[in-house]
Amino acid sequence: MLIFTGILSFGIVHGANDVILLSKNLDKPNLNTIKLILMYSLMVVLSAVFFYFFPLIALIFFVLYSSYHFGEQQWTLFEKKSEKLHSLYFGYGSLIFSLLFLFNQNYVSFIINDITGVQLLSIHFLLYFLSSLLIFLIGLFSSYKLIIEQLLIQLVLLFVLCFMFYFSDLMLSFSVFFVFWHSIPSIIEQTKYIYGKNNFESIFKYFKKAFLYWIISIIGLGLFFYVLKDDQNLLISVFFSFLAAITLPHTLVIFKIKIK
Template structure:
């Protein structure tokens, strides 16, 4: 277990303790502040990462990357209105793989590519559906608001059982085949138990914020900093933040404008969701390429 993971465990349980002092509304506000700070920040250096990936020969000009994100947002909003359920499904699939890849990036050096992708996706999906399972009715309400489709909560529980079964069988396979992964498997199992405690003991937004910031975003920033600068330190972390500041500011400005203009209209749901998808989809691809490039080094 790394030093940072130990800190994350302590901070996670501290977060569960202090949430008892906050009202549900305050938890939502603080949770979103955390998500919009470190959560958005960890995906704000994609352009710099692309420029440092060996497979990418020519850097992408600033105006092109901004235009690309703008087109994805507008295209996502349109697709969201036409097929909102499809965008939601794609968003969950990409997010699940992205979360699992961050936790199990070392698996790429051990198992086959296909198995690694499957296991990383299943692990990430387990995290998401554990969160959903402890907040069934709230998740059901959000899905209906987005897609106008009423999901039976039993379907979420059934999906979780299937996913956990696949994860368990895959984990047994890894445990028996790779001696070097046994310690990591036990460690990640412990983390899943911690996630269960977090999700069960907190509200939907607060639980997601604790996981997303402490267990995904900050570890991702650490990995990105090591990739960009060859090492990690507090000074390099500040350097990372400075280089990401402009793109982070654009993202926050975009979300703020959408909220101010469309906060009382149904259109905001589509625009806000497509904006998050616009950040998540390209970011997940860049991080996958970063890990692949690092494995080749």
């Protein structure tokens, strides 16, 4: 329960203010908030529909764009932004996913099979890890001078993640990474972007603004959980499908903000 609480609180809240972020970044100031909400909601619905009808393709896309998003968030915490870092962002995020999958093969295979009907083997996870590691190393060496100041701390954090992934189960590993490595730093960064500073007052305003969108998301997920309450295995698959549906528009919003 504590695991889901972390994801459903900080995890969803960190994407709940996307409309506000988008309106601040907007190139078309005449587009009002209602239209933005409708556009954003439509994108979430279309993502969910795509996931329902084409689960395998949707899952692959989810892993790809989430990999870039996680890497982008991690490596821009210190305000280092450059077009040369795109391969590093993707490689790092992909490496995180591959480690998470590699150390939890049975559970991950079960979830993927439940969502897509495809059964993965150990060799698939190993190949994914090796290819991700290669992309990460290429990105690392090609942008070495740009990230030298944060390289040591990032590698230490990566080692800590590897240690945790190896000794923890899938849900705990993903939750700790998603909440503490990704969501909370993102909330702090977004608060500064919206209000120009990070203090108790601005963070309180951030959560206050996010509350309505967060409630709507929780209600929607709660309805799914209620309908599927008698099938505990399916609940996990629905949970990750829900995260995938809301991640795409959030990833696009954050990308738009960070390229400026």
